[in-house]
Amino acid sequence: MKGDAFDPDCPTRLILDRIGDKWSVLVVLGLTGGPRRFTELRGLIGGVTPKVLTQTLRAMERDGLLTRTIFAEVPPRVEYALTPLGASLRRPIEAIAAWAEENVEAVVSARDRHDALA
Amino acid sequence: MKGDAFDPDCPTRLILDRIGDKWSVLVVLGLTGGPRRFTELRGLIGGVTPKVLTQTLRAMERDGLLTRTIFAEVPPRVEYALTPLGASLRRPIEAIAAWAEENVEAVVSARDRHDALA
DNA sequence: CAGGATCCAATGCGATACTG
């Protein structure tokens, strides 16, 4: 880890902005089990609107993290799948997710303790 | 990893919101070398305004990720340091940072390729 | 089914100026 990430103009920031988007993280998590359709993802990820999900998917497609495949059928079917690049993101993201699940409690109680004496 | 993170009401989302904040990530990175003063951090992290840095630090203190120590001196000195909890975040965060540095190029070129045929 | 379009409310964030 060089100091790169500290430079506002360093492209590394681009990645952080992407990871930083919680929807992106959840999409990666949601696609770990294989390709998913739009509505599947929408249902899987609680609280996301179609608009935002679309934006997220488009941005991730642009960044080469996933593919969007349209099947010429009726009714229309579109599948999203992780690319190898996107799949390689799983490990770090799962590390974060694991940390989150392990430490939520500590964070919440720290928060409560802090708020108690406010 | 259970499906927790997909539930909008699950506290795990709280963590993602925190990690999702790019400033928090950079603060953790900036404090890996030991305690730092406000201005040091400000200088270290390019492009952050005092206001936002303060907000970030306060939120992280609230969550038990770092401590804020005021020294009764003139001129005033305030040091920020990671708590054990905050320090435990380093590993997952560095995993992300490492991924970012390894794959920025791939992402940027994917983006360029995508934009080229737009 | 998979979104695109539109409108709007919230707020994040930067710039600037000021204080203990």
Next chain:
DNA sequence: CAGTATCGCATTGGATCCTG
């Protein structure tokens, strides 16, 4: 030095309705 206060734009994100 280490912030706080205020202003204001610009972006984000939700809600809703519509279409290939």
